[in-house]
Amino acid sequence: MERNIYLYILVMAGVTYLIRMLPLVLFKKEITSPFVKSFLFYVPYACLAAMTFPAILTAPSGGVIAGAAGLAAALAAACREKSLLTVAAFACAAVFVAERIMEIAG
Secondary structure, eight states, rough: HHHHHHHHHHHHHHHHHHHHHHHHHHHSSSSOOOOHHHHHHHHHHHHHHHHHHHHHTTTTTHHHHHHHHHHHHHHHHHHHTTTHHHHHHHHHHHHHHHHHHHHHHO
């Protein structure tokens, strides 16, 4: 059983390394295509949305109301073209405040 864990960790490390190494090997020249550049620019935002949106709908502690507050804060920050970290921080802060308000109210 313990050997399997080390094998899993080794495979996971290899896959992670390949994902990070392949773009450096495959793309020797600077990317000049505006379409590819814009696509790569929005990948982090799309990944963040894909990971967090299902969690908003199934938020156990504060419910959907706290999740909706976080979503609204994230959308507002994203529309103002804030960085990815700033958007995530605003969303977390909004959920925290909404949960505290719901604790006091109920």
